[in-house]
Amino acid sequence: MSESKPKSPVLKVLHFLSKPNIFFFTAIWLIILLVYGTIDQKYNGLYLAQEKYFSSWIVWGIFPGGRMAMSIVFVNLTCKLIFNSPIRLNRIGTLVTHSGMLLLLLGGFFTAYFSNEGSMPIPEGQQSSYYQDYHELEFAVIDKSPADHDAVTVFNNEYIKEGAVIADPDLPFTISVETFHRNIDIVRREPEVTDGVFGFAQRFQFVPKILENEFAQNMAGMVLKIEGLDEGSDGTYMVFQFMQIPQTVSVDGKEYVIELRNKRYQLPFSIELVDFTKKVHPGTQMASHYSSLVNVITDGFKREVLISMNEPLRTLNFTFYQASFIEGVADETTVLAVVQNAGRNFPYISSCIMAAGLFLHLIIQVPKLIVRSKRKVEVSPA
Amino acid sequence: MKISNFPSSAVVATASLFLWSCSDEPSVQKYKVAKAPAAVETSSASEPGTVSDTGLPFTWVVPAGWVDGKASSMRLASYNVAFSDGSVGDFSLVQLGGGAGGVMANINRWRGQIGLGDAAPEELAENAHMHTTGQGMEYLHITLINEDNPSSAIIAGIFERPGFTLFAKLSASKVGVLEAQNSFEAFCNSIVFKDV
Numbered sequence: 001m002s003e004s005k006p007k008s009p010v011l012k013v014l015h016f017l018s019k020p021n022i023f024f025f026t027a028i029w030l031i032i033l034l035v036y037g038t039i040d041q042k043y044n045g046l047y048l049a050q051e052k053y054f055s056s057w058i059v060w061g062i063f064p065g066g067r068m069a070m071s072i073v074f075v076n077l078t079c080k081l082i083f084n085s086p087i088r089l090n091r092i093g094t095l096v097t098h099s100g101m102l103l104l105l106l107g108g109f110f111t112a113y114f115s116n117e118g119s120m121p122i123p124e125g126q127q128s129s130y131y132q133d134y135h136e137l138e139f140a141v142i143d144k145s146p147a148d149h150d151a152v153t154v155f156n157n158e159y160i161k162e163g164a165v166i167a168d169p170d171l172p173f174t175i176s177v178e179t180f181h182r183n184i185d186i187v188r189r190e191p192e193v194t195d196g197v198f199g200f201a202q203r204f205q206f207v208p209k210i211l212e213n214e215f216a217q218n219m220a221g222m223v224l225k226i227e228g229l230d231e232g233s234d235g236t237y238m239v240f241q242f243m244q245i246p247q248t249v250s251v252d253g254k255e256y257v258i259e260l261r262n263k264r265y266q267l268p269f270s271i272e273l274v275d276f277t278k279k280v281h282p283g284t285q286m287a288s289h290y291s292s293l294v295n296v297i298t299d300g301f302k303r304e305v306l307i308s309m310n311e312p313l314r315t316l317n318f319t320f321y322q323a324s325f326i327e328g329v330a331d332e333t334t335v336l337a338v339v340q341n342a343g344r345n346f347p348y349i350s351s352c353i354m355a356a357g358l359f360l361h362l363i364i365q366v367p368k369l370i371v372r373s374k375r376k377v378e379v380s381p382a
Numbered sequence: 383m384k385i386s387n388f389p390s391s392a393v394v395a396t397a398s399l400f401l402w403s404c405s406d407e408p409s410v411q412k413y414k415v416a417k418a419p420a421a422v423e424t425s426s427a428s429e430p431g432t433v434s435d436t437g438l439p440f441t442w443v444v445p446a447g448w449v450d451g452k453a454s455s456m457r458l459a460s461y462n463v464a465f466s467d468g469s470v471g472d473f474s475l476v477q478l479g480g481g482a483g484g485v486m487a488n489i490n491r492w493r494g495q496i497g498l499g500d501a502a503p504e505e506l507a508e509n510a511h512m513h514t515t516g517q518g519m520e521y522l523h524i525t526l527i528n529e530d531n532p533s534s535a536i537i538a539g540i541f542e543r544p545g546f547t548l549f550a551k552l553s554a555s556k557v558g559v560l561e562a563q564n565s566f567e568a569f570c571n572s573i574v575f576k577d578v
Contacts, residue, residue, distance in 0.1 A: 129415075149414040158408035168410055188467075200468055244469050266413060 011083075018079035026072050033059070033066055045213035047135055055112070067112070074105045093361025100353030107346020115341035116265060119323065123333045127272035127297065131338040132262035134216050137241070141171060142257040160222065160260070172251045173228030175258075181208040184221040184240060199247045201238035222260055265340065268316065269298040276325060276332045290325055292334040307336065317342060433572075434459070438477070440548070443572035445565040448473065463552065465561050469533070471554030473569075482547040485522060485540055492526055492551070496534035513539070515571045523570065525563075527556050535559040539570040548573070 037053035044052075056065030064072065081098050085091070120131035137160050143151040159166050159177070166175035184206035192202050206221045221240035228234070229249050239247050239260045246257045272295040279289045291308035296315060307313045313320040323337035435441045438458060451460035451472060459475040482488060489510070490500040510524045519541065527535040535556045541548035550573075552559065552566055 146414075147417075149416050152413055152415055154411045154413075156409045156411070170412070203468070245464075266415075 014079050015083050017075055018082075018084040019076075020080070022076045023073060023080075026069050026076070029064065030066070030069050030073075033069065037066075043213075045211075045215050047215035048211065070105065070108065074102070074109070077102055077105070090364055093357050093359070093364055095357070096360055097354050097357030100350045100355075100357055103346060103353060104350035107343040107350060110343030110346065111341055115339070115343060117337065117339040117341075118262070118265060120271070120320070120336040120338050121326065121333050122271060122273040122292075122294075122336070124273050124276055127270045127295075129270040130264045130266050131336075132264055134262070136263040137220055137260060138263040139166060139175075139222075140257075140259045140261060141166075141168075142259065143254065144257060145254050154264075157263070160220075166224075171256075173226055173249065173256075176225045176227075177222055178225050178236070179223040180220070181206065182220050183209045183211050183218040185209050186221075186240065196235040197237075198233060198235050199237050200243075200245075201236055204238070206238070206240065220260060224258075265338075267318065269296055271296055271320070271336075272302070273334050274304070276334045278325065278332070287325075290322060290334075292322055292336070307334075319344075439577055440573055440575045442475075442569060442574070445568050447565065448569075463554065463558070463562055463565070465554065465558035467555060467557040469555040469558050471552050471558045471562060473550070473552045473566075476549045476551070477546050478549070479546055481542070482549070485542070488540070488549070489524060489526075489538075492524075492536050492538065495553075496526060496528045496536060497531050498526065498528050513567065513570065515573055517574050519573070519575060521570055521573075523567070525559060527559060529556075532556040537562060537566050539566070541570075541573065543575065 033053050037049050040053065041049035052065075053059055054066035057068045059065040077098065081095070081102065085095060085098065087095065116133060118131040118133045120128055122128045136157050138157065139155040139160055141153045141155075143153075145151075153168055153171060155166050155168075158164075160180060162177055162180050164177045166177065185208075186204050186206050189201075189203055189205045194202055201223070206223075212218050219241045221238065224237045224239065226234060226237055226249060229251055230253075233249065237247055237249070237258070239258055241260055241262070243259070246259050248255050248257050250256070273292055274295055275293040277291050277293070278287050281288045289309060291306055291311075293304065293306050294313070295302040295304055296313070297303075305313050307320055307322050309322050312322070317340050319339045319341075321337040321339070322334070324335045326333040326335065433441050433443055436458065442459070444461065448461040448463050451462040457474045457476055459473075461473040463471040463473055465471060486503060489506065493499065493501060506524070509526065510522055512520050513523045514520055521542075522540040524536075524538045524540070526537075533555045535554055535558070537552045537554075537559045539550040541550075550566075550570055552562055554562060
């Protein structure tokens, strides 16, 4: 029944980590986080609440965040399975259910670290080979000089903060981030500043704003100091999200585009929107159903697919959902929601395993229950 | 039987450390994006100041500074217009059959595109006026500006003809729309219908 006394310090720690009390108290803490996160979402939006309470390691300075709590649960259940779960025939069902639960948590880990999602707007008649993250940003430097392609160098979110230095051996200039704000307003600069200031920054400046609850509506902006450009061009530049005319810099006659944009995920294929169809409820302008007839283009070969509400396109590790559309007088643009999730099958597999474990446990317990009920009848005759 | 040997401990410890190690690090990614093939030259491409005759039942003159924009199967003509605030306006010329849903329906759709609510006809009196082209044809000239969002504004002209409606629309910032009033009006006034 009980485990033998652990001998080494490591085993002592691991046996301690296998105690059921750890799971009990961690589950209570998760409920507390859930309540606070749900309330906070009303005031600060879903994305920020999720980042603060559920995707964090530490919350409120010293307390475990959602990610740490789930990690503790995972370690606790793993240690319990290995060190505190005797393997006996009558416990097979429990062990299988326990293993299914661990697999579910492992799937959550894969989803948290290896999945991403974003949007993909495609105007009718055009094609796209990337989708954009809803929240995460990237800084791109694009060399358009090659005749047949654009050479893109992308710096991730970790470079988009004050004091960061954006540099690469293949780029002839260095960028220092002087200012960064996640949400800005653009105001005209009066008078214009031309001394050491170039491009858009000569006529405009930005002021920080409080973050929008709908996080995707925030417009980020950066003030940059760039060195290594053509003579007389080193100085201060400004970039912000959704800039209509990207800023350019030049070195030795070669032009580079610099962009602050939503993080892009390149697809191994392109999607071309052939036709977007919208049906409305009779007598109203409210959409009842919309669908996108697309071509999935891989190495020049086209495959026609219809993406509609409740019928997504699944290909490779990607799923494309019909999310919304943008209607113009002249043409329409479909907006697809794209999800890449390496752990998307874990919930299904683990649910089946847990169900099988519970069923096994029930089957094993049935003879015992029958014997018990017979004994009760014998002890208490009618 | 219990498993209590060192390899199991190592697996558990390693798994725990792995969870901790999955944190964001600065990273640089490089890739190539093939350039789109050059847009097919259409007969609508024309030099500013010259009459653009594309075989349609009407012609027009492209104002100076308007550059051929992105082609589309629905657009008869498409131009980009640059403004002093650094923004670029998108001009489209579209022909739709019949009444195309009605003038008010289209105006309210445009209002929705720039974040304004629907308006009744009498509310448009300040911003919608009948103008007359050089040919003597009347068209409705509308300017829509969202003061709460100066980056969104529309200036449009609607020509109602027997059997079709012609929409000339420039989407730009507020600054752009105000700067483009003269050139937009020049474009609309230059439209000549061949059947008249």
